[in-house]
Amino acid sequence: VANTLNGFAACARGDAGVLAALREATLGQPLDAWNTQEVATSLQALAVLRVDDDEWVSYLCRAALGHPPSSYLPPEAAMLAWACAALSVGSQQMLRLVVEALDTCITGMDRNSLRQVHQFFLSCRHDPTLSRAAPAGWGLLEGLEGAKCRAAFEPLPGELRASSLQRDVADTLTAMGATFEEEAVEPVTGYSLDMLVGEGGEG
Known part of the structure; x- marks a missing residue:
């Protein structure tokens, strides 16, 4: 499911029939069937395809929460952060996971990942949904790493x-x-x- 979703996102195409089948396949899997890469790429794909489906997004967020923050690799943490920003995720638990995951691996991120994190920081500051739900720690993290993320974004x-x-x-x-x-x-x-x-x- 994750690979197919990612393929559609890479082509920026979202066939309604295929997406409906992928949605059904996703929701039919147990939450612990998803590894960190699969859940991160799937959430990013939904964001790229602009899928407006609270149940689908919520399911993948719950799957993401099944893994400790330290288990996410730098690109995966960045994808989660960007997806939460693009999808305007308002789950306090999910945003806490993202911030804690970023805190553990942001120093090892490449330019593309830092660009995604910059957009997450912007959303925490300017998107009312994220700004209300984001943990206080995001501001400290931005203070420490925000300039580096902004420089990568330009x-x-x-x-x-x-x-x-x-x-x-x-x-x-x-x-x-x-x-x-x-x-x-x-x-x-x-x-x-x-x-x-x-x-x-x-x-």
Whole structure:
């Protein structure tokens, strides 16, 4: 089930009939049948596919809770964190598991995992569901590791390439005499904006 879900997520495709069958297969398994990799990749897949199914998500969260935080490898902990953020998971137990898992392995995470954790931190701060349910320890963890996660989230030189539409918009703004900055980094979240037009729209 986990491998099939992950395959659909990698293709960004979610056939309704197949997803229904996978849902039934998932809920039909005992909770202890899932290892840490399977539950982490499955939750991430549901998030990528934007599956809005509280029962399915809740089942996988309960399966995740069947493993101690220290048993999750760095990529798995990062996937859990990102999935909780993307799915707006409000389970206090689940978020405590995520924070404790991150605390045990965040120092061993690669750039991709740190980027996922950055988005989890943002959700704990700005998503009302997560901010109410997240344990107090997330703030301490962000204080210790947040800068590293934010740095990993920002694009490296050459990673971003302007689309033809973006170039057309830039040319139009230039012809209008507007001031703008391409690929501007939003200071609060770290997200890159295709174009940030100056206040007033004119130079």
